[in-house]
Amino acid sequence: MKITVVCPGELGEPEINRWREIQKASPALDNPFLSVDFTLAMGRLRDRVRVAVIEDGGTVTGFFPYERHAFGVGRPLGGFLVTCHGVIATPEFKMDARELLRACRLSVIDFDYLVAGQPTFSPYETDVRPAPVMDLGSGFDAYVEQIRAASPKNYKTVRYKERKLGREHGEVRFDWESADLGALHTLLRWKSDQYQRTGRVDRFAQPWIIRLVEEMHAARSDDFAGVLTMVYAGDTPVAGHFGLRTAQTLVGWFPAYDTAYAPYSPGIMHHLHLAEHAARSGLHQIDMGKGDREYKDWLKTGVLMVAEARVARPSPTTAVQWAGRVPLSRLRTAVVDDPRLFKAADRLLKAYGQAKSRLRPRFRSHQSTRTR
Template identity: 65%
Template sequence: MKVTVIRPGELGEPELARWRELQIASPSLDNPFLSVEFTLALGRLRPYVRVAVIEDQGKVVGYLPFERHAFGIGKPLGSWLTTCHGLIAAPDLDVPARHLLRACGLSVFDFDHMVAGQRTWSPHESAVRPVPLMDLTAGYDAYIEYVRANSPKNYKTIRYKERKLAREHGVVHLEYGATDPAAMRLLTGWKSDQYRRTGRVDRFAQPWIVELLEEMHAADSPAFAGVLTMLYAGDTPVAGHFGLRTHNTLVGWFPAYDPEFARYSPGIMHHLHMAEQAASHGLGQVDMGKGGREYKGWLKNGTIHVSEGRVARPSATAAVHWMGRTPVNKARSIVVDRPSLYRLADRVLKGFGRVRTSLHPAVEKEPSGAR
């Protein structure tokens, strides 16, 4: 096999068409973060993005979008910003991972949201995690009946809160595919506030991420689009979400809500309305992303799997990287696998966020609004 490494912008029309052909032929690749449109967008914004083009007997058989950082450190495309990585190829393609790393000029490659079971990466998987889905293939009515039957108390509670929200603030309704840039700024402002409250890094403080969302918000084709949804009570926006979709799958990315309405659980309410609209627009599933949020457990009616792991070629860089990363990864796995530890870690981060906000109450009130 021949492997050629290029920048995304160097892909020609035949290569773009082949990428889309390979993706749509494999259900496991039905994720917008694996779409060539997402790779092209990141390639325009980040100088370290590359694509490995894999050929066999003169025919392109696969693509690997990745990031090549200093000292041969490789990361999946989008790294911590995205929720799915993978080799865009037929399921039976078997390219040894170390051979691929050598061709890409990489010493080490860490992954934590890889499509599980791909032949290239499966020998190097250290853990496989479930990703909860809202499966809408039988229609929204069938989905909601499943939720009602399997989580009757939770479902009854959220519908009670919705009626209460409607009585007190106006009819609850969802705008699907909102195009107003002001709605996007409102959503990212909520999300920035959430990051600070919970002690996490504000992703929207980085201008390139804001620019990426703007570009994705404008994308709209049958096979790939950005989807902004906003939940209203009367004329008041209370929750929203921005994600990406393929022809069949909407992937959760940036959900947020106005904390003044937190007592109504608007985020969960929004998910139910979003699923209804997704089904009405012909989508078959909503991917909620792996993670320990309890609400995902009762909203889901299906799962897929992603894997974590590490590939390294013998080198001083790989050894130093292992010493720096492996203890952190092991600690994270221990926390994720134990709900009580996850909740404790979440409380600690929120406490840190409250302290940081109290010390700097006027700093960057809404950084995402500064375009």
């Protein structure tokens, strides 16, 4: 087996085409964060991005995109920014994960959103749990019947609030695959405010992430595209979402809404419209990502399994990294698994975020960074 490590921009057309061929052949890899297009975009914006091209008998059998940080510490491509990691390889592919790390000049790598059950990494999985999906394989009407049957009161309430929003603020309309860059920045501003209000890390405090989202918004092909969707009341945007899709799967990434319209439940309303238009466009599922949120529990009609894993080779770096990360990771898992602890932690984060947001500048990018 031969492993060659390259920067994404060094991949040739044969490798790019082979990547797409491998991904299309495996349903488990049907996620835009595993697409070569996403890796190429990350490579243009981050000089730490590398790809291990894996050959067996002269045939490329897999690709492993990753980031190499100081002292040989590896991170999955995109790290906490994305919700799917793994090796893009043929179903029968398997190799020793530590040998893969050696070839990549990595001492250790941690995964929070690993495709579960990959033969190379499955021996190192420490936690496997379901990620909710909206299954649209039988069409939107069949999907709605499932969620309505599971919780008729919730469905009735959301539709009532939508009609009320229309009466009080203007006709409700939905924009699918919007090309409006101004609408995109409105959504990012809402999301930035949400991060700060709730005490989370504000992704959009980093300019390269804004540039990445803009590049993804401009991406358009049958197998990979950015999808911006917005709900309007009259001419006023009230809720939206930006995500990525393959030919069959849309992955949730940045949902947000204008808090002035919170009494109308615009986020849930938006997701129902999103599901309807996604189904009409031929998509089979919406992956909402791992995480316990009430709206996900209500909207889901299926699950995908996602794993946490840690692969390490003996080294001083590994020991230091373990001390800094693993105990915190275990604490986080314990909090997430206990509803009482999770609610208490969430309240604490929100209180912290509200206090801190008064001191921090808001997201102010109203013009495309591509024009600066």
